[in-house]
Amino acid sequence: MAAATANFVSSALQFPRRGRARISSLQFPAVAAVAPRHSVVCFSASPTSNGQANGVNSEEPAVEEVQRLFEEKRRAELATRIASGQFTVQESSRFVIMLKNGLSKLGPVGKFLEEILSQLEGGIRDGERREIPQAKGTFRAVGRQAFFIPLYELYLTYGGIFRLTFGPKSFLIVSDPEIAKHILKDNCKAYSKGILAEILDFVMGKGLIPADGEIWRARRRAIIPALHQKYVAAMINLFGQASYRLCEKLDAAASNGEDVEMESLFSRLTLDVIGKAVFNYDFDSLSVDNGIVEAVYIVLREAEQRSTSPIPTWEIPIWKDLSPRQKKVTGALKLINDTLDELITISKRMVDEEELQFHEEYMNEQDPSILHFLVASGDDVSSKQLRDDLMTLLIAGHETSAAVLTWTFYLLSKEPKIMAKLQEEVDCVLGDRFPTIEDMKRLKYTTRVINESLRLYPQPPVLIRRSIKDDVLGNYPIGRGEDIFISVWNLHRSPMHWANPETFNPERWSLDGPNPNEVNQNFSYLPFGGGPRKCVGDMFATYETVVATAMLARRFDFQIAVGAPPVEMTTGATIHTTEGLMMAVTCRSRPPIIPSLAMNDILKCYGDQSPLKSSSSAHGQSAGSSFVEGDQNDDIHKNHIQEQYFFSRDK
Numbered sequence: 001m002a003a004a005t006a007n008f009v010s011s012a013l014q015f016p017r018r019g020r021a022r023i024s025s026l027q028f029p030a031v032a033a034v035a036p037r038h039s040v041v042c043f044s045a046s047p048t049s050n051g052q053a054n055g056v057n058s059e060e061p062a063v064e065e066v067q068r069l070f071e072e073k074r075r076a077e078l079a080t081r082i083a084s085g086q087f088t089v090q091e092s093s094r095f096v097i098m099l100k101n102g103l104s105k106l107g108p109v110g111k112f113l114e115e116i117l118s119q120l121e122g123g124i125r126d127g128e129r130r131e132i133p134q135a136k137g138t139f140r141a142v143g144r145q146a147f148f149i150p151l152y153e154l155y156l157t158y159g160g161i162f163r164l165t166f167g168p169k170s171f172l173i174v175s176d177p178e179i180a181k182h183i184l185k186d187n188c189k190a191y192s193k194g195i196l197a198e199i200l201d202f203v204m205g206k207g208l209i210p211a212d213g214e215i216w217r218a219r220r221r222a223i224i225p226a227l228h229q230k231y232v233a234a235m236i237n238l239f240g241q242a243s244y245r246l247c248e249k250l251d252a253a254a255s256n257g258e259d260v261e262m263e264s265l266f267s268r269l270t271l272d273v274i275g276k277a278v279f280n281y282d283f284d285s286l287s288v289d290n291g292i293v294e295a296v297y298i299v300l301r302e303a304e305q306r307s308t309s310p311i312p313t314w315e316i317p318i319w320k321d322l323s324p325r326q327k328k329v330t331g332a333l334k335l336i337n338d339t340l341d342e343l344i345t346i347s348k349r350m351v352d353e354e355e356l357q358f359h360e361e362y363m364n365e366q367d368p369s370i371l372h373f374l375v376a377s378g379d380d381v382s383s384k385q386l387r388d389d390l391m392t393l394l395i396a397g398h399e400t401s402a403a404v405l406t407w408t409f410y411l412l413s414k415e416p417k418i419m420a421k422l423q424e425e426v427d428c429v430l431g432d433r434f435p436t437i438e439d440m441k442r443l444k445y446t447t448r449v450i451n452e453s454l455r456l457y458p459q460p461p462v463l464i465r466r467s468i469k470d471d472v473l474g475n476y477p478i479g480r481g482e483d484i485f486i487s488v489w490n491l492h493r494s495p496m497h498w499a500n501p502e503t504f505n506p507e508r509w510s511l512d513g514p515n516p517n518e519v520n521q522n523f524s525y526l527p528f529g530g531g532p533r534k535c536v537g538d539m540f541a542t543y544e545t546v547v548a549t550a551m552l553a554r555r556f557d558f559q560i561a562v563g564a565p566p567v568e569m570t571t572g573a574t575i576h577t578t579e580g581l582m583m584a585v586t587c588r589s590r591p592p593i594i595p596s597l598a599m600n601d602i603l604k605c606y607g608d609q610s611p612l613k614s615s616s617s618a619h620g621q622s623a624g625s626s627f628v629e630g631d632q633n634d635d636i637h638k639n640h641i642q643e644q645y646f647f648s649r650d651k
């Protein structure tokens, strides 16, 4: 049962799940007792509870009624606490954060003062709490919700760290930025990937995400240099090409008036990108459904199934050989592994034939992939390790980016003003050409949209760790072997750290300020994790999603399709929709565009390329035409801005 519980919870948090209500299919002992706050809570009586016996004894309706009353009472208490401002961002706490930030920049003396300030804060907390608050739950009670949603309410009730107990198994749920920082960064050596490594073993082996200890250190040291700046710049072109292919698909749908399911299209887009970026393989999944694409999805789905299954049937020797599903998985894994081996061989041959001069920013123009870099760098590892790394990068870079795009377009469809502002920026910065690395600095508002989308829908919503040494979290001592979930979802929506946390508001970060990250947001914002295990693909992913968003938004308007099923969340490695994101796509009838950006902003945005400095050609190129690559870009770009500028002056 413990294994089942562990599997379930990790899976609920880690793997894609299609369709609804899988959580409720797992039966766990109902926890009838409902005790006062700060001792035990049963987070049942969800609106979906139907009061039927469902295999539990006949007294259950009465028990449920009691639970419902307690739940109502608890919610009323919670509402009072929220109304009292207890969870609202306090100016004083912001002040303390700013003070700490300022102090940390003052060298050793500042660090010392910062430490004293933290201890004073800790002392206050110390007086308030003695033992880790406990919440007990029944899985049935979670109902149809994505797993991290009830964790949010529990966080508001129990605070930044509490224990969640299911039957014999318990987990620590962390939603406090200081504690998250302690686990991820300050004392990261005391934590492993725990359950995550166990479940991912069949697909990632000792790849970078599940690996711990020396293997992780060595592989990270080998892989990080491959994502150098020149590589990322080359990838911008790839992102543009792949997004363009998606635009063509959407063009067809728009002209036929067909609705499109965007979640699966984003999944294909990012699969195509990551295949080329990691091992120079063109899945071309936006155009075809070939065997290898199917194999990748079979393996991904299996990871999902394994993590949701109460009994690990795949470990039973005979079952493993007889089960049709397992045979399919074995076949898919074989096909992927054979393909990867072939790609490794090709890469080795290319490197042998190259007149190789390896240096820091080495890149083969024909094959700029990470695999080629690793082979050329003389990375001396087994093919199995290389395969594990490639699979890890494939999965890490595919699902996450697809989910970011899905939720970004969902959010944009709800906020036409934000979409209009984004489109205006894209028109202004890109005109009709493909994005370049330089544009990444200029697409500031688009970047803020992605930052904000990642705040509201962090991918993954929970980070998993296991303590491998005794430690102290906040003021609570913990032993080794504790399974810990750091709820990024809670951190990102905490009313204690964010004003109007539920609102999609890209303006919350200044356009001219630094890009928000875990360091400048004091671990209240962890879109790419933090500490030594922070995502290696953060810049890659940010640019990929900015390019795709810019290229799609420039060409189309997006609305939730009429009659589409409601867009609800389900948990996986990332947050998926339960039934897809059905959208109606219409081609934008573009401009003339009246820029509402202040002229100063436009000039700042263009620097030396300012349209006012350009005396060359006038209105030769029209907006809304086809995409252009290469050196002509700058002229078209300037002309486009010029058009906008003169138009607004004429007005």
Ligand code: HEM
Pocket: 208, 209, 220, 392, 393, 396, 397, 398, 400, 401, 404, 458, 459, 460, 463, 464, 526, 527, 528, 529, 530, 532, 533, 534, 535, 536, 537, 538, 540, 541, 542, 545
């Ligand atoms: C928007 C897209 C992405 C998001 C939101 C994202 C998020 C994250 C997060 C939160 C972690 C930390 C996990 C933890 O601490 O347990 C992580 C780790 C990782 N990510 Fe990403 N990621 C994205 C894209 C990518 C891409 C494109 C790649 C590869 C090119 C990548 C490769 C990795 C790897 C290898 C790790 C493990 C690092 C380690 O353990 O040392 N990710 N990612």
